[in-house]
Amino acid sequence: MAKEPKVALIPLGGLGEIGKNMMAVRYGENILLVDCGLMFPEEEMLGIDVVIPDITYLLENKEQLCGIVLTHGHEDHIGALPYLARQLDVPVYGTKLTLGLLQGKLKEQGLSETVDLRVVRPRDEIWIGPFRVELIRVSHSIPDAVALAIHTPVGVLVHTGDFKIDHTPVDGEVTDFFRLAQLGEKGVLVLMSDSTNVERPGYTPSERVVGQTFDETFRHARERIIIATFASNIHRLQQAIIAAHQYGRKVAVVGRSMVNVLSIAHELGYLYIPDGTLVELEEANRLPKNKVVFLSTGSQGEPMSALTRMAWGDHRQVEILPGDTVIISAAPIPGNEKLVARVIDLLFKKGAHVIYENVSGIHVSGHPSQEELKLMINLVKPKFFVPIHGEYRMLRKHAELAQAMGIPPGNIFVAENGQVLEFTRRSGRVAGRVTAGRVLVDGLGVGDVGNIVLRDRRQLSQDGILIVVVTISRDSGLVMAGPDIVSRGFVYVRESEKLLEEAREKVKDALDKCNEQGLSEWGAIKSQVRETLGKFLYEKTRRRPMVLPIIMEV
Amino acid sequence: MAKEPKVALIPLGGLGEIGKNMMAVRYGENILLVDCGLMFPEEEMLGIDVVIPDITYLLENKEQLCGIVLTHGHEDHIGALPYLARQLDVPVYGTKLTLGLLQGKLKEQGLSETVDLRVVRPRDEIWIGPFRVELIRVSHSIPDAVALAIHTPVGVLVHTGDFKIDHTPVDGEVTDFFRLAQLGEKGVLVLMSDSTNVERPGYTPSERVVGQTFDETFRHARERIIIATFASNIHRLQQAIIAAHQYGRKVAVVGRSMVNVLSIAHELGYLYIPDGTLVELEEANRLPKNKVVFLSTGSQGEPMSALTRMAWGDHRQVEILPGDTVIISAAPIPGNEKLVARVIDLLFKKGAHVIYENVSGIHVSGHPSQEELKLMINLVKPKFFVPIHGEYRMLRKHAELAQAMGIPPGNIFVAENGQVLEFTRRSGRVAGRVTAGRVLVDGLGVGDVGNIVLRDRRQLSQDGILIVVVTISRDSGLVMAGPDIVSRGFVYVRESEKLLEEAREKVKDALDKCNEQGLSEWGAIKSQVRETLGKFLYEKTRRRPMVLPIIMEV
DSSP: OOOOOOEEEEEEESBSBSSOOEEEEEETTEEEEEOOOOBOOOTTSTTOOEEEEOOHHHHHTGGGEEEEEOSOOOHHHHTTHHHHHHHHOSOEEEOHHHHHHHHHHHHHTTOTTTSOEEEOOTTOEEEETTEEEEEEEOBOSSSSOEEEEEEOSSOEEEEOOSOBOOSSOTTSOOOOHHHHHHHHHHOEEEEEEEOTTTTSOSOOOOTHHHHHHHHHHHHHOOSOEEEEOOTTOHHHHHHHHHHHHHTTOEEEEESHHHHHHHHHHHHTTSOOOOTTOBOOHHHHHHSOGGGEEEEESOTTOOTTSHHHHHHHTOOSSOOOOTTOEEEEOSOOOTTOHHHHHHHHHHHHHTTOEEEOTTSTTSOOOSSOOHHHHHHHHHHHOEEEEEEESBOHHHHHHHHHHHHHTTOOGGGBOOOOTTEEEEEOSSOEEEEEEOOOOEEEEETTEESOOOHHHHHHHHHHHHHOEEEEEEEEOTTTOOEEEEEEEEEESSSOGGGOHHHHHHHHHHHHHHHHHHHHTTOOOHHHHHHHHHHHHHHHHHHHHSOOOEEEEEEEEO | OOOOOOEEEEEEESBSBSSOOEEEEEETTEEEEEOOOOBOOOTTSTTOOEEEEOOHHHHHTGGGEEEEEOSOOOHHHHTTHHHHHHHHOSOEEEOHHHHHHHHHHHHHTTOTTTSOEEEOOTTOEEEETTEEEEEEEOBOSSSSOEEEEEEOSSOEEEEOOSOBOOSSOTTSOOOOHHHHHHHHHHOEEEEEEEOTTTTSOSOOOOTHHHHHHHHHHHHHOOSOEEEEOOTTOHHHHHHHHHHHHHTTOEEEEESHHHHHHHHHHHHTTSOOOOTTOBOOHHHHHHSOGGGEEEEESOTTOOTTSHHHHHHHTOOSSOOOOTTOEEEEOSOOOTTOHHHHHHHHHHHHHTTOEEEOTTSTTSOOOSSOOHHHHHHHHHHHOEEEEEEESBOHHHHHHHHHHHHHTTOOGGGBOOOOTTEEEEEOSSOEEEEEEOOOOEEEEETTEESOOOHHHHHHHHHHHHHOEEEEEEEEOTTTOOEEEEEEEEEESSSOGGGOHHHHHHHHHHHHHHHHHHHHTTOOOHHHHHHHHHHHHHHHHHHHHSOOOEEEEEEEEO
């Protein structure tokens, strides 16, 4: 009997977490990669800049990798490529804007020449190894987003990317219902669908709603308007620019990523800017107050962003003036709530009129709510269902939703990153596991900060460090200098001289005791010092700073 | 002309922040203090346990302080007393439960004998110095909460405390509308009112709604039920206990603060527990799965709390089993969203059925929404209005709401902590400022961690530390030992030996250069080392660890 053909889905990111989306599709000796995103560090990942997927599995099977296809240009779908493109070294496919934004990032890393980028239009089909891949237009909070149909000898796999159902998209590019429905009619083996908003009932409102709110706000504003939003939400920038134009205002752009994205989107034809609308910041500052709009970064309250600097009054070019209307056109990403709240408070204190989440229609999500998820399932009518993109509870909710719509529970797979989901034409199963995980990026270091370093940073951040240095004679074993104690992040030294002096005495005693006991092994002496001092400090302060004994030998 | 009598409100906490509520009321040479709360540290206050108000002003005027009156027993209203009671050293007034909870805290600190606690019943009047103070029943998320009417020769001041309008409170103790209205009818000089929920339109639902949700959940649950909520929400514990009793389940209590509060509330008669309902954990674990309910701490995903430990599978006594129903009956406090989400995810992974914010009616707020705030203003009909308890934007919103109801803008004061608001019978004004602020508590240290220590902790937490030790001859200036480099929280040393060796060489070069230049002043040598090494490390790693040179002299 001939072996039944099999196709495997191997999530390397995007399951049980938000961000770092990456899915490997394997057929025979061929691997196609969908997306290559990064995520931003969790709170406990101290000092970490970004988190990228562990690609051990891909590197171990490098000769099998035949290409990477991107669904859209958000960081959590393309952001790891600047770190990994050189190692992966295969062509990268995507729509024009997606690759344009990627190219911008690659340029910053000096990698623009090294990656083979291939622009594909929606409905075009491309062959990547044995995979026939088709890009299918969907709506999202960035233009030129697509779902994928991956045709394999086993069956068709549909990967939604990130999507929403927007019946009145700003660029007029409606989700390609026909293709999705046609694929469904012909038969789809597996649907992988975006779970981010599965907890929300109903429908996600159209992006146009925000345009209406802008219009309303512009109509009433008598002085300057400052809009903070995600740089990549080009539809929203478009609506702000149109509103500005209609109400006779000029537009100035603040914040590096806003300037970059706006120029790429404009250059590639994704943004219409009426002639003469865009002005430099200097000019904007000279215009009458009712003639200007600033588009700014900082909608998440990020400490170094333009809006946050304005709020603190230390932005070099833009100052918040009483009477300014500040629109924060975004919802705080989980974890950023307090940062955003602080910026709002500071803006209020400067006398600005702040419009934020409290006004409905100032932001809409780019992800599908429950009714949209149901529509996707009914369009695609898959045999098997794999919820993707979301924390674990969301994947579970999405599975329940699919089951409630009639997909048998045995055909639904709530997987973890690294699990291999193997499908034949008739069956699906979990078939083992490959290496998957997180790689932490800190500055230029990729993966050199692990648990030990993070644990140390954690301890240092809580109670600081005490360094005990003593110079000991190699010959006599006698103390030649010290013990000296230096502390950082523990107590303010000038006000705690007595405590530190007592600590020094404790160390001396410990050293004397070591000497009496004839202890000469450094490790033993150090742990004696560490223990004595740690105990003393805890008794006195109820804190546990890191105690680091250093012995110098002369 | 006789001097017009004046009363001053001096907020020492609770304005522009959530928590740390404290208001001084001054008449002549007398100060009455309302509440004495703590707040939990902001994210950037690394290693800090709690934040209490700066009481410099009160200590400078200690002989004027005649008493402290508490509105209710939440941490943000009573929690600073264990730190400050000894210094303030005046009688503390409050309702029975409020003082019972405070006494529990004082006991833990060995202070139960040192504080003069005086129980007052609602509608009773007490004289505290020249102030006639009346406690007025209000609803809140803890029983025995009161507003205050402070009668002064200048006029009546009404302080709402924290409140909500609950027409069907669990304990039947309805807000004393009559007294509030009667005071309003006779004339109130100033109303200070809770701004926490001013951004929410409409009404806050009754606590009973949660009881109905419990009932519904209990009716359907076939296995164990675990409810996590705030220990102090005794109404909610009551409803859980009643539901358990009705559905034939026993109740076991998990988590230290839950055990403490439950026993105090029960002892003081604020909690009805049907005979035989409460069981020990060991017994609960032996009962059939459909016969038990656990009441647990951890509704905020606090890392060391009972529920979080259960979710990670390292609670010693309670294990999450597949089929358990876990109810998280709380909304995440801003800043805790990600902690809570992680616990939910872990519970899902253990196969529990988790009911959280996604289910309406699983939690209601204890603070008043806009319509309730309006009712308070219309009951009390104050001449002057001071919004309290909230971030700055909320105070502003509350001021706008009061203005929209007809209070003239000149009679509304959005103040900052430390500002003195002075009122005569006819006028109000900001009359200067006293010392106010935050004191950070870390372990036993109250106020010994300031900006420098926090800045160091911040730097240590981001990129760690490199310590460079060198022993130099006092006589010759020659290097006798070292330079040795020790790092923590920077890179994992075993994998970065080459980098650290290069760093050592850089330090050697720097020391040689100092020698050549005849530099012998330690400060100069140290800064040379710090600069050279800092630059080298930044080039190599794009990180900025703390560089700490230590020179030992022999």
